[in-house]
Amino acid sequence: MSKRTKTMRPKVGQVYMATVDGEDHEVTIIGKSKRHPDKYRVSVDGSASVMALVAPKDLHPTPVGGNDDNDATPPAKKAGKKASSKKASSKKASGKASEKASEKTARAPRRSLINAALLVLAGSKKPLGAKEMVGVAEAKGLYKPTGKTPEATLYSALLTDKHKRAERVDRGVWQLTDAGREAIPSIKAAFEA
Numbered sequence: 001m002s003k004r005t006k007t008m009r010p011k012v013g014q015v016y017m018a019t020v021d022g023e024d025h026e027v028t029i030i031g032k033s034k035r036h037p038d039k040y041r042v043s044v045d046g047s048a049s050v051m052a053l054v055a056p057k058d059l060h061p062t063p064v065g066g067n068d069d070n071d072a073t074p075p076a077k078k079a080g081k082k083a084s085s086k087k088a089s090s091k092k093a094s095g096k097a098s099e100k101a102s103e104k105t106a107r108a109p110r111r112s113l114i115n116a117a118l119l120v121l122a123g124s125k126k127p128l129g130a131k132e133m134v135g136v137a138e139a140k141g142l143y144k145p146t147g148k149t150p151e152a153t154l155y156s157a158l159l160t161d162k163h164k165r166a167e168r169v170d171r172g173v174w175q176l177t178d179a180g181r182e183a184i185p186s187i188k189a190a191f192e193a
Helices: 083-105 113-123 130-140 150-160 178-192
Strands: 015-020 023-032 040-044 051-054 166-170 173-176
Touching (some): 015 040, 015 051, 113 130, 113 150
16 A cells, blocks of 8 residues: 655645756746646746746745745734735725726826827828828937837738728828827827927
């Protein structure tokens, strides 16, 4: 008869010490890997950009936070933290999110390629293509291209503009809409500042 060992089941969000590439690091459990069901996705040393796959055998059984027993219960639950405070904090967070959303809608326009193109369209008497708009914006000093294909970037931005400030009148040719004309004074102010 074989002796069964207790398998450790890490919880999402729990912080552990783990061996990654031969070195010990502090890792946060993100979830199970879909391609490797026997491994866990982890964030290494609290960084959102450094991720790794870790087998449960590489996770040290004691989570960071001072728990000495072998289960993966977070320290807050050991201390008897109430679930109601979690609900209250989520209500506070949702209130902050709605405040941020209202700030975003009231935000002034910024100096961007699409705003420079809208200024070019406002000064033009005829509809223009994306390549023409980028050329004129660059010549006027409204925009300095950084990528290889700024006209493709502009075309995509105009297609997906949630405010619909420009409309396609023909294949690859754009003109201002009423919403675009209303936005021009605030865009000019952003470029003059």
